[in-house]
Amino acid sequence: MAALVLPASLLVLLLLVAPMLLLFRISLNEFSPTQMMVEATSAANYLRAVQDPYYRQVLLTTLAVATGSTLLALGLGFPTAYWLARMQGRWKSLATITVLFPLLVGNVVRAAGWLALLGNGGAINATLLGLGLIAAPLPLLYNTGAVVAGIVAVVLPYMVLTLSAVIEGIPRQTEEAAANLGARPMTVFRRVVLPQALPGVAAGSVLVFVLCMNTYASAVLLGGPQFKMMAPAVYDQFVRGNNWPFGAALAFILLGITLVLTVAGSAALGRRYRC
Amino acid sequence: MIISRRATLAGAAFAAAAGLPGIARAQAKQVVVGTWGGDYGELLRQNIDAPLMAPQGIEVLQDVANADPRKTKMLAERQARRGTFDVSCLSDTDMHMMAQQNTLETLDMGRLSRAGSIVPGLRKPYAVPHIYSALVLLYNPDKVPVPPTSFADMWDPKYRGRVGFSDILYSTNTFAAAMAGGGGFGDYKPAEAKLMELRSLDAKVYPSNEALAAALKGEEVWITPMWLARGYMWQKAGIPLRHVVPSEGAYAIVFEAAIPRNSRNKDNGYAYLDAMLKPEAQTAFADRMGYLPTVTDASLPPEIARQISLSEAEQARLRSPDYDYLLRAHTDILDFWNKQFKG
Numbered sequence: 215m216a217a218l219v220l221p222a223s224l225l226v227l228l229l230l231v232a233p234m235l236l237l238f239r240i241s242l243n244e245f246s247p248t249q250m251m252v253e254a255t256s257a258a259n260y261l262r263a264v265q266d267p268y269y270r271q272v273l274l275t276t277l278a279v280a281t282g283s284t285l286l287a288l289g290l291g292f293p294t295a296y297w298l299a300r301m302q303g304r305w306k307s308l309a310t311i312t313v314l315f316p317l318l319v320g321n322v323v324r325a326a327g328w329l330a331l332l333g334n335g336g337a338i339n340a341t342l343l344g345l346g347l348i349a350a351p352l353p354l355l356y357n358t359g360a361v362v363a364g365i366v367a368v369v370l371p372y373m374v375l376t377l378s379a380v381i382e383g384i385p386r387q388t389e390e391a392a393a394n395l396g397a398r399p400m401t402v403f404r405r406v407v408l409p410q411a412l413p414g415v416a417a418g419s420v421l422v423f424v425l426c427m428n429t430y431a432s433a434v435l436l437g438g439p440q441f442k443m444m445a446p447a448v449y450d451q452f453v454r455g456n457n458w459p460f461g462a463a464l465a466f467i468l469l470g471i472t473l474v475l476t477v478a479g480s481a482a483l484g485r486r487y488r489c
Numbered sequence: 490m491i492i493s494r495r496a497t498l499a500g501a502a503f504a505a506a507a508g509l510p511g512i513a514r515a516q517a518k519q520v521v522v523g524t525w526g527g528d529y530g531e532l533l534r535q536n537i538d539a540p541l542m543a544p545q546g547i548e549v550l551q552d553v554a555n556a557d558p559r560k561t562k563m564l565a566e567r568q569a570r571r572g573t574f575d576v577s578c579l580s581d582t583d584m585h586m587m588a589q590q591n592t593l594e595t596l597d598m599g600r601l602s603r604a605g606s607i608v609p610g611l612r613k614p615y616a617v618p619h620i621y622s623a624l625v626l627l628y629n630p631d632k633v634p635v636p637p638t639s640f641a642d643m644w645d646p647k648y649r650g651r652v653g654f655s656d657i658l659y660s661t662n663t664f665a666a667a668m669a670g671g672g673g674f675g676d677y678k679p680a681e682a683k684l685m686e687l688r689s690l691d692a693k694v695y696p697s698n699e700a701l702a703a704a705l706k707g708e709e710v711w712i713t714p715m716w717l718a719r720g721y722m723w724q725k726a727g728i729p730l731r732h733v734v735p736s737e738g739a740y741a742i743v744f745e746a747a748i749p750r751n752s753r754n755k756d757n758g759y760a761y762l763d764a765m766l767k768p769e770a771q772t773a774f775a776d777r778m779g780y781l782p783t784v785t786d787a788s789l790p791p792e793i794a795r796q797i798s799l800s801e802a803e804q805a806r807l808r809s810p811d812y813d814y815l816l817r818a819h820t821d822i823l824d825f826w827n828k829q830f831k832g
Contacts, residue, residue, distance in 0.1 A: 247817050250564060250590060268828040334707060439656035439694045440831045453557040455823050456564070456586075 241462035251459050259463035269447070269464070273471070276444040279358065279433075280426035283365040287373040287422050288415065290366070295377035295414075296407070300386070313374050321368060325435040328364050329355065332436075356438030364432035369422040376421060380414025381407070416483040420476045427472045444468040518547045520757035523562075523574040526553040528722075528778055529744075536773040541764040547757050556583050563592045563749060572751035575758040578619065581743040582660070585812035586819075588615040594748040600759045603766035606784040616747035617762045620771070620780030622718040623799060623807055624661055624740040625732040632711040639736040641669040643687065643712055650691040653710030655701045659826040660815065661740065665714040668737035675811040677822055684830045694831055702728065716742060721779030721797050734799065739806040743783070 244254040263269045298309055316324070331337050332354040339351040354360060384407060392402045408415075433443040444464065451461030520542070524530050530553055538549040552559070556579055566572045567590060579587065587593055593615040598604040601617065611618035626637055632651070637643070643652045643665070654662045663680045666687065670679030693710060695701040698719060704710040706728045720732045746765055748758040764770060771782035775789050779797045782789070789798070799807065815822075 245820070247820055248589060266828075268832055271832075333703075334709070335703070434696070439696050442827070442832075450823075450827065453561050455820050456560070457820060 237462045238466060240458050241466055243459040245457045245459050247456075250456060259460045260467065262460065263463050263467055272442045272444055272447050273467070275358075275442065276427060276468070277471075277475075279361060279365070279429070279443060280423055283362050283369065283426045284419050284423045286362065286366050287369050288419060291370055291373035291377055291418065292411075292415075295374045296381055298374065299378040299381035299384075310375075313371050315371075316367060317371050321431040322435070324367065325364055325431050328360065328367075328432075328436055332360055355436065356441065358437070358441070360436040361429075361432055361441060361443075364436040365426055365429050368429075368432065369425050372425065373418045373422050376418035377411065377414045380417070381411050384410045412483055416480050419483075420480055423476060423479070424472055427468065518545075518754075518757055519550055520547055520575045520754055520761050521550045521552055521573060522576045522578065522761060523552045523554070523559045524578040525555065526551075529578075532774055532777055536770045537761070537764045537767075541767060541770065542761065545760060547760060549761070556580065560587060563587055564590060566749075566751060567592045569751055571753050572749045574749050575752040575754045576746055576761045577749055578744065578746045581613075581616075581618075581741075581745055582810055582812060582815055584613075584616050584745045584747055586816055587747070589816055592749055592751075594750050594752065594755065596748065596762075597759075601763050601766070603763050603784065606766060606768075606786050608783050608785060611743055611783050613745065616745035617766060618743045618783035619746050619765050620718075620774050620778070621741055621743040621783055622716045622780050622797075623734060623803070624664070624714060624742065625717045625720060626665075626735050627705070627713050627715045627720045627723075627730050627732050629705065629708060629711045629729050630731045631729055632708060636731065636733055637712065637735075638733060639669070640665040640714065641737070643692075643714075644669065644683070644690065646690065648690075648712055650693070651709075651711040652687060652690070652692040653701055653704050653713045654692060654694050655698045655713070655715070656694050656696050656831075657698065658714070660819070660822055661742075662714055663822050663826060664740060664810075665735070668735070674738070674740075674808060675814040677814075677818060681825055681829070684825070688830055702726075705730065717797060717799075718779035718781075722777075724796075725779075734803045734806070739799070739803055739808065741807045741809050743809070744780070 240251065241259055242255050242257070243251040244256060244258070246252045294313070298306070298313065301309055319327075329336070333339070334351040334355070336354070338354060339348075342348045343351065388406050388410070389402050392406045393399075397405065428445050429443055430445040430449065433441060434446050437443070445468070448461050448464045448468065451457045451464060455461070522533065524533060530551055533551070534549075538551075542549050552573060554562075559574075559577065560579065560583055562573060563577060564587075577584075577587070577593075584593070595614050596617070604617075607618060611621065626640065626642070628637055630636075633648075642648075663677050663684065664674075666680035666683040667673070667677040670683040672679035693704070695704055695710075698715075701710065701713060701715075702719075702723050705713065705723065714735075717732055720730055724730050746762055748755055748762070752758050766784050768782070768784060768787040771784055771787040772789060774780050775782055775787075775797060776793055779793075781797060781799075
């Protein structure tokens with residue numbers, strides 16, 4: 215049976231682990247404007263990333279946007295997931311496809327849609343200007359709100375589908391029993407549904423948080439040139455600055471922090487679930 | 490063993506599908522050109538690929554991306570025996586950087602029938618010049634009735650909030666600030682104080698040239714440093730704009746083409762570079778995009794020449810960037826732009 219995991223493991227080893235080892239080696243090199251990089255074994259790139267207030271701020275922005283977007287996706291996704299899980303009959307598959315529908319559009323195309331909606335000459339501003347409700351276009355684009363809206367639209371289907379798969383496994387009778395014993399709907403949710411759905415909350419949040427931490431297209435296109443998250447900062451170092459060692463160090467810092475937070479978050483929720 | 494024609498074709502098709510380009514490529518004469526998309530890529534197709542390369546039996550495959558990802562690809566492949574591109578199109582500053590990184594072939598000018606027609610000031614050992622333009626100050630004549638004369642005019646408080654920059658032109662924007670602050674082609678340091686001053690005057694930064702064009706059209710932005718050729722295109726598109734060559738200095742940009750050292754098809758690469766230098770191809774770029782020809786025998790219609798050409802005095806002041814300085818200072822310029830000016 216163990217042999218069954220061999221093909222997938224080899225593929226991951228070849229396409230993920232090997233390039234990451236190479237990238238880690240690059241992160242220890244020194245940058246040289248004329249030679250691109252010089253072989254070295256130094257933690258200087260990591261130290262620079264941690265000590266530079268600019269990159270600390272980029273990291274904090276990334277964490278804040280990722281946490282906020284995950285919580286928003288959870289808040290918006292849970293009721294939808296519950297409704298989807300409890301749905302019966304042929305409408306259920308149609309509703310599931312509708313939830314999946316946004317995933318059929320690429321991130322960049324979706325962000326372009328937001329640009330057409332939120333831009334100074336976009337649909338919202340044009341309508342408000344046309345109705346005479348505002349004198350000048352509202353700055354709807356190139357701010358944190360636009361980025362969070364763009365990200366949540368991308369990650370919501372992942373949250374809904376993960377949660378709904380878990381909620382489907384919660385016996386309806388437990389809710390009915392609680393209601394029968396006099397629990398109000400909010401109490402049923404808080405004491406019966408939510409504790410049983412926690413594994414789904416943990417899985418969905420981890421999945422969504424990882425996606426949010428690595429956001430690129432939404433951050434660049436909707437955040438504008440002044441808004442910086444980690445993934446665009448990594449790209450900037452590699453592609454615009456040609457500073458591969460520092461870009462690699464930033465990438466590993468992003469990877470490390472995402473890993474620590476997701477493991478810690480899952481462990482905390484896991485403990486709560488066992489209680 | 491008898492190998493049938495059908496089996497051979499099937500084998501070649503399999504080789505192509507399995508990503509064995511050497512075998513698949515041997516079937517036809519091809520040249521892979523790393524280029525920008527949009528108008529530039531389209532004009533290459535219309536004026537070089539179809540009329541000049543196809544009759545030679547050479548199929549042109551465009552590998553389209555912005556300059557930065559293509560540079561990164563060349564750097565990543567520089568140790569590889571076989572690279573992606575047979576011809577690489579980049580700006581002069583980027584091309585110099587690629588030459589310094591030892592990614593480019595030193596050209597054998599004897600293999601280019603058009604080499605003798607290249608404008609002498611634009612000749613390089615590692616690339617041919619394709620088109621060129623100058624950095625100018627674009628302004629909206631309705632909003633700026635008294636034409637500006639220098640980069641320093643952007644700091645006039647009456648233009649508070651009306652100066653705009655394209656983020657991708659961070660290097661030339663920094664140059665403009667350096668010149669306004671008394672710096673030079675080899676000294677961008679004075680730009681730091683000047684840019685921070687402009688930041689306090691609410692200068693705006695747009696993510697792309699297209700976003701800046703939209704802001705110019707909507708009259709959110711009145712003044713911007715930009716390539717003359719872009720200004721010409723935008724004027725043709727109905728955006729109210731005029732240009733002036735700033736008194737501090739005339740910065741030239743040349744878009745060049747070169748053959749990477751690890752090109753798999755250098756003969757076809759040379760044929761492509763030669764075609765890029767043909768007068769008819771050069772005139773087409775001037776007409777549509779407003780770039781100046783880099784060969785001495787390409788003639789421009791007088792109306793276009795009037796709009797995109799520089800006066801003799803301006804030509805005399807036109808200078809290429811200090812490539813070596815930019816190679817060393819590039820990271821600091823980008824860091825300052827990102828962390829201090831935009832931060």
